Amino acid sequence: MPSYATNMRLKFSILALTLEAVTIVLYALLVVYDTGDAHGHDGNVEKQLFLINSVSMCPVFQDVHVMIFIGFGFLMTFLKRYGFSSVGINLLLAAFGLQWGLLLQNIWHMHDGKIRVSIEKMINADFSTATVLISFGAVLGKTSPVQLLIMTLLEITIFCINEHLVVEILNVSDVGASMTIHAFGAYFGLAVARVLYRPGLRNGHENEGSVYHSDLFAMIGTVYLWMFWPSFNSAIAEPGDPQLRAVINTYFSLAACALAAYATSSLVEKKGKLDMVHIQNATLAGGVAVGTCADMDIQPFGAMAIGITAGVISTVGFKFLTPILASKLGIQDTCGVHNLHGMPGILGGLAGILAAALGKKDGVSPGYQACGLASSLGFALVGGLITGLIMKIPFWGQPPDQNCFDDSIFWEVPEEEEENEERLTHGDYSKNKTEA
Amino acid sequence: MPSYATNMRLKFSILALTLEAVTIVLYALLVVYDTGDAHGHDGNVEKQLFLINSVSMCPVFQDVHVMIFIGFGFLMTFLKRYGFSSVGINLLLAAFGLQWGLLLQNIWHMHDGKIRVSIEKMINADFSTATVLISFGAVLGKTSPVQLLIMTLLEITIFCINEHLVVEILNVSDVGASMTIHAFGAYFGLAVARVLYRPGLRNGHENEGSVYHSDLFAMIGTVYLWMFWPSFNSAIAEPGDPQLRAVINTYFSLAACALAAYATSSLVEKKGKLDMVHIQNATLAGGVAVGTCADMDIQPFGAMAIGITAGVISTVGFKFLTPILASKLGIQDTCGVHNLHGMPGILGGLAGILAAALGKKDGVSPGYQACGLASSLGFALVGGLITGLIMKIPFWGQPPDQNCFDDSIFWEVPEEEEENEERLTHGDYSKNKTEA
């Protein structure tokens, strides 16, 4: 009986409280403020620089924060009856993810057995949650909050291992994280989606679509991601020229990408109309694809070239590839993360290899860049498959097919629903005003 | 005849223009730019530092500005037919409030009879409006713009007296203003709500509820408040370690609070479903509760403990306490500000007393902290009762019970309403598309 099976009352609250309890204990044991005292010998000067630098990072931190919570959250509100889950579960997963991510990202290099929290580490913690929010897009509407908390725990753990290997050990350059976040998050999510394949949704679902207003809510997410992407790609870049280049390259890549996405969207529709799905997503592909070489000396036109390519690939992917993935490979990618994060992420990795080969950044090796891309994809696919199998255990309150893409199974939804039902049965229209 | 009684044409415009006229005269007499010249002896160096510091505060000022106008404004749009008033009157009250607040906050320490405006003073002026916007939440839907302008005038005046006493005279530490803004604003509003008690709404009102889209609009407010709270709590903190601690503590308190709020929300609903009212509000309680000791050396896990406690208390309050306040005490708290600002504000004050007792901040006395809390509550309750009595005078165009929670009494509302009426009577559905 679904209503029981999906009753989260104990499963969810116990899991969430347990995770938070474990986290706070670990924080009590391991996490302290970074007072900057540990930096360098001349404490005084070093500390002043540390404080100045930390304060100057706050605006960038807030921009990234907006991308994570407003950008990703509202981007997924396009579904007609899944807006509560999109914004709400996005907040839940990111709120837990950033606490967990901060722990695992820094477990590798502790000072005196302590993790020292700074603004920069908080930015990286926000970044780590992006992987989960991308994967969330692939399984949106077909999973329970319990499953998603489990995915958050596992995916961030695996992400931190791959990130440590790629960035710290292999010294791969990936300032905007095209490979370690976007490609990783996308293919991790696609692997999970494959394991959780639902034959019952083969022919779609009446709720798997948008309504006029839900598409406008989604545009809030799109535009915020589009606007603040320069902060995302430059946040952890080396101060000075590299950081400024990251801002400028991302700005132009996104601008060029937008034109390409609009043009392609119109071109692939037989009546030449624009498709909101393309505009909401493909316009952002330029930010993903320019990520790896955002801080490299590729010049504005180089960034624009990457952006245009990403915009075209992403739009074409939504139009032609997504249906094939679903029908042929059994990968039901709700938000089309393969087109927004997957392929553009790989494109970014390849662009980074090329830029490295062309010597656009000192000390960067094409070979190691390639290893970084391969590693990210490998960890994503294997990690996603394992995580998917764990999520598949029929105990996490996954919604039955007919209740997919519907908030009302996990949320108290305002009465207008019932009113409508009622209206259908008793022909009572007097509540119509409540739809105003 | 209500339509006359609630006709604001002269009352509102005359009051608003009079208030603005008085304000501009006072500004002409008293307010000048702070050019930084008055600071210190060595004008030149001091001035450079002043300018650098002012510019560095602009991003924080903008974050606070967003919390005041988008955060508070949209948080209250959850009501199905009261969105215009929520965002619109929020803007009106804050726009007047910041002008009035800047005057009264600085009347105490003028230089050569002048108030010198700086970015920091603008941030404090924004803060002063937050008290009114919190109280607005308690009386939302049951008051006229005229009444609310009167409340703004009086509440900010009383707030400035209490703030001066608590912060300047008693030297109480309340960097995030848990006591002086949140607890004060909440209990002030609850006192007003008590005086304006409407027996006619004892059994609720058909418009006192949300619809699907209005809950999504409200989430815009929730997420912005959640994201920028670190800026709110650190905005006026002492630069350096205290300011960074305020950012870090608030970040972790909110993250832990979100988990606790989600878990508790599911736990208290018999089917384990999440309730949007809890998610929209209780997830923010951690920002309120950590306010007083945000800049203290409580370490991240301390902040998280405060956040978890606040999230649980707030959610439980919405579920069990709000109905009791309404039925037993005649306090009809539309937005549940008691749960979001009231109890968490007191919790923040208590946490500050404890932190002071544990010596988490030099020169802070538990006793004085307790006095600060008591003073804030006292001024709020007495001030609120007096203000409520003035607002109760049957001349300010208060809406009749049946028109409560309805924009159309004070706003021109788009024709779709009439269309629906019409539809009900003439069975004409042809305008249905306009609902798209």
Next chain:
Amino acid sequence: MPSYATNMRLKFSILALTLEAVTIVLYALLVVYDTGDAHGHDGNVEKQLFLINSVSMCPVFQDVHVMIFIGFGFLMTFLKRYGFSSVGINLLLAAFGLQWGLLLQNIWHMHDGKIRVSIEKMINADFSTATVLISFGAVLGKTSPVQLLIMTLLEITIFCINEHLVVEILNVSDVGASMTIHAFGAYFGLAVARVLYRPGLRNGHENEGSVYHSDLFAMIGTVYLWMFWPSFNSAIAEPGDPQLRAVINTYFSLAACALAAYATSSLVEKKGKLDMVHIQNATLAGGVAVGTCADMDIQPFGAMAIGITAGVISTVGFKFLTPILASKLGIQDTCGVHNLHGMPGILGGLAGILAAALGKKDGVSPGYQACGLASSLGFALVGGLITGLIMKIPFWGQPPDQNCFDDSIFWEVPEEEEENEERLTHGDYSKNKTEA
């Protein structure tokens, strides 16, 4: 046959791709990073200052970016069925416009035949797009994306000529661009609207109006523009006192303007109700009008006086002037840009002349200020007429009258539309829930 005439498939995609292709070629030839090396003799110190200054401008850049893409985009979503175009085409035009504007604004002063991109130049590029977005408001709902891309190309070109003449050659002071952006954009758009006059819309159009939720979406745009205007007016001000004055003056001008707009809105409606159209627009007029003298020493009360005047003029304009412009002059101004940007822009120019005459800024001449205003209006009107004539060529897929103000002619719109149709014909209400 309209469906063919308005089929954009080839026209739009070819035009968009061609424009982007030309742009990227020009960037490859002309645009490089500004590494700061070209500044001054002592490369090292100069460069450090350049980098510090550039980084400090990033938050302001992001604020301006938000105004352009969220502010302008959502401000225009008030129309019931034109939200996709408002946000979507706004993004398209701004994305192309900033690339084109950066080229033309800097073509006048290249170093070694190169344009050096910096954050400041990106802010100016964003500014240049504002002119187009203002004009877009005048013709909103009555033009095709193809026409609008053409308008973007031409308007930004003409804007850059006038801006160069006014600011660089005449040394006119217009830090907030009341004249060169707001008045220019408004009268350019009004001239285009005059040429594109549609007698068929003389009596209005059933879609030329808002619904409840669309007005709330528009408030997102309003509030963001209102909040970040201080950044807009101070972004390119001289660092130090002038920049701080620009922030402070704009803050108070907007606050006072809001009060005046609310009061006037209520005063001019016979029942004293507030009108969303006034609140969404007239509350912003203070930001426009204080633009020219934002950085001048006019003191807060001076800024407030400008704001109040702008708020009253703008509201009265919406109420009484807009209908006359449409009926008597054949100027159909969809968003009322004449009231928000036109008259307040002229007011700003006049205030600048007065402030210059009163010596509020050194080296600024009333005469030259007047020339700047006259030049901006002249270029706008002549440029707008010519651009309008080009846009009028019956080949750009302009929508037929009956399809104006309707997204569905250029966008794939969610099925609920069809459902409604269906419902009307077959009386099937079962899809009603999808409106939830």
